[in-house]
Amino acid sequence: MKVGMLMVFQNFKDQITDTEAYQRDMHIADLAEPLGFDVLGAVEHHFNSYAMAPDGMQFLSYMAGRTKTIELMTGAVILPWWDSPLRVTEKMILLDHLSQGRALFGVGHGLAKREYDVFGVDMGEARERFDESAEIIIQGLESGVVEADGKFYKQPRTEVRPGPFASFQDRLYSVAMSSHSVPKVAAMGAVMMCFAQKPWEEMTDHFGTYRDLYKEHHNRPAPPPICVDFLCCDENGDRAQELAREHMANYYVTVMEHYEMASNVFDGVKGYDDYASGAEVLRETGMEAAGEAFVDVNTWGTPQQILDKLESRKQALGDFDLTVQISYGGMTLENAEKSMRLFAEKVLPELQSWARVGEKVA
Numbered sequence: 516m517k518v519g520m521l522m523v524f525q526n527f528k529d530q531i532t533d534t535e536a537y538q539r540d541m542h543i544a545d546l547a548e549p550l551g552f553d554v555l556g557a558v559e560h561h562f563n564s565y566a567m568a569p570d571g572m573q574f575l576s577y578m579a580g581r582t583k584t585i586e587l588m589t590g591a592v593i594l595p596w597w598d599s600p601l602r603v604t605e606k607m608i609l610l611d612h613l614s615q616g617r618a619l620f621g622v623g624h625g626l627a628k629r630e631y632d633v634f635g636v637d638m639g640e641a642r643e644r645f646d647e648s649a650e651i652i653i654q655g656l657e658s659g660v661v662e663a664d665g666k667f668y669k670q671p672r673t674e675v676r677p678g679p680f681a682s683f684q685d686r687l688y689s690v691a692m693s694s695h696s697v698p699k700v701a702a703m704g705a706v707m708m709c710f711a712q713k714p715w716e717e718m719t720d721h722f723g724t725y726r727d728l729y730k731e732h733h734n735r736p737a738p739p740p741i742c743v744d745f746l747c748c749d750e751n752g753d754r755a756q757e758l759a760r761e762h763m764a765n766y767y768v769t770v771m772e773h774y775e776m777a778s779n780v781f782d783g784v785k786g787y788d789d790y791a792s793g794a795e796v797l798r799e800t801g802m803e804a805a806g807e808a809f810v811d812v813n814t815w816g817t818p819q820q821i822l823d824k825l826e827s828r829k830q831a832l833g834d835f836d837l838t839v840q841i842s843y844g845g846m847t848l849e850n851a852e853k854s855m856r857l858f859a860e861k862v863l864p865e866l867q868s869w870a871r872v873g874e875k876v877a
Contacts, residue, residue: 516869519554519838520547520855521590521743522574526564527765527845533567539848543841543855544578548585550859553867554619555582556590556838561630565773572606579614587614590708590743590838591623591690594652595644596634600663601670603648604655611680620656621688621708622649624696626787627773628780642695642786643667649689649703656683688741693789697721701728707740708838711812715742716831726833739834739871746839747815747846748858758850759815760807765844767809771802814839818861825866834871 522544526536547555557574560566568574575587587610597603611618624645625631631638647665655661659678663670689705691697692712700707707725709718722740729737745763749755771777781787814821814837829835839858842851 516739516834516866516871517553517836518863518866519556519586519588519741519836520544520552521588521838521840522555522557522568523840523843524557524567525766525769525843526567527769527843529564530845533564536564536567539851540842542848543851545581546852546855548582550856551863551867552585552859554586554588554838556588556619556621558590559593559596559623560627560773561596562633563629563773565769572603572610575618576606576610576613579610579617582614582617584617586617586619588619588688589621591621591688593623593625593630594648595625595636595641596630597648599670600648600651600655600668601661601673601675604652604661605675607652607656607683608659608675608677608679611683612677616681618683619686619688620683621690622652622705623690624786626692628775629773638787639785640667646699653683653687653703685738691721691725693787694721695786695789697725698728701725701737702732704729704733706738706836708743709740710743711745711809713808714812715828719831722832722835739836740832741836741838742828742832743838743840744814745843746813746841746854746858748818748821748854748862750817750857752817752820755816755820758846758854759810759813762844762846763810763813763815764806767806768802769844777802818857821858821862822865829869837866 522540524540526533544555555578557571558566558568559571561569571589571592578587592603607618607620624641628638644667647667651661651663651668655675656679659675660672661670661675662672687703687705688708689700689703691700691707692709725740726737747755747759841855
């Protein structure tokens with residue numbers, strides 16, 4: 516199993532300054548490679564303390580110079596928010612040169628209407644913009660040439676310099692949280708990324724559909740999808756649960772606010788009907804019960820409890836890779852670092868030793 520860490524850069528309820536929030540999370544990011552994580556990534560969000568991460572490619576370029584071996588993943592570049600596929604192509608190729616081939620290109624559609632509104636992009640066009648932009652960029656990453664004459668993007672044939680460091684064919688990732696996204700991710704040949712949102716056992720069809728469609732399109736087995744979880748690890752199970760119930764629940768509240776999940780903003784928006792249905796269910800369930808359920812599906816407990824939970828998930832879903840989020844919901848640096856170090860010492864080596872289906876154990 517490959518295990519990564521995803522940076523959120525949240526300043527929960529503006530409890531500290533943005534400078535302090537960045538100093539806290541940059542310290543956490545600097546620990547990823549020496550503690551043995553395989554991948555370091557960053558989200559993309561704008562204009563809000565929910566996640567102060569406007570350019571993951573820029574952050575990862577900085578980290579490329581501070582690291583030697585860890586892979587660097589955009590988790591994800593929200594393509595409809597970038598009006599120039601050419602610029603994204605340039606930035607990813609440059610990151611690949613700076614990191615000597617350690618870049619992983621993760622993409623997504625985006626879900627926050629408030630961010631779409633500021634960028635002046637109709638959220639109803641998100642799916643079409645994503646499809647068009649992704650095709651342009653993927654071709655550009657492979658060929659070093661970007662050109663487009665589509666509905667949303669026009670680009671005269673342009674050679675990117677520096678040219679590609681290496682092919683991104685097996686280094687492409689895409690978020691797929693809804694049923695609309697899964698077929699696209701499979702057709703792209705991308706690794707599917709899913710954030711914790713409901714009991715993982717209920718995601719078996721989601722994962723199964725991805726694997727079936729990937730095999731159909733590419734005539735080879737799909738790579739292991741990525742589960743993205745919040746992490747809280749402590750030697751004391753009660754203490755782990757206490758921290759998880761506080762800080763994961765805190766984060767859940769910000770998710771509901773930022774994405775307006777319980778509202779009707781998704782009603783009638785093309786390609787977002789899964790979220791419209793989810794909002795209706797959320798209104799019926801109630802925020803408090805939904806928050807408790809959110810905590811339950813994430814990764815917390817003693818090292819052994821976490822291993823047991825992930826082994827159970829593997830039995831339900833098949834092979835998957837794991838990406839964890841360490842700093843969130845007002846958690847202090849002390850608690851975040853303690854959790855990270857214990858996970859790295861007691862859990863990470865065991866997970867990395869797990870063989871995949873069909874893989875011979877040395």
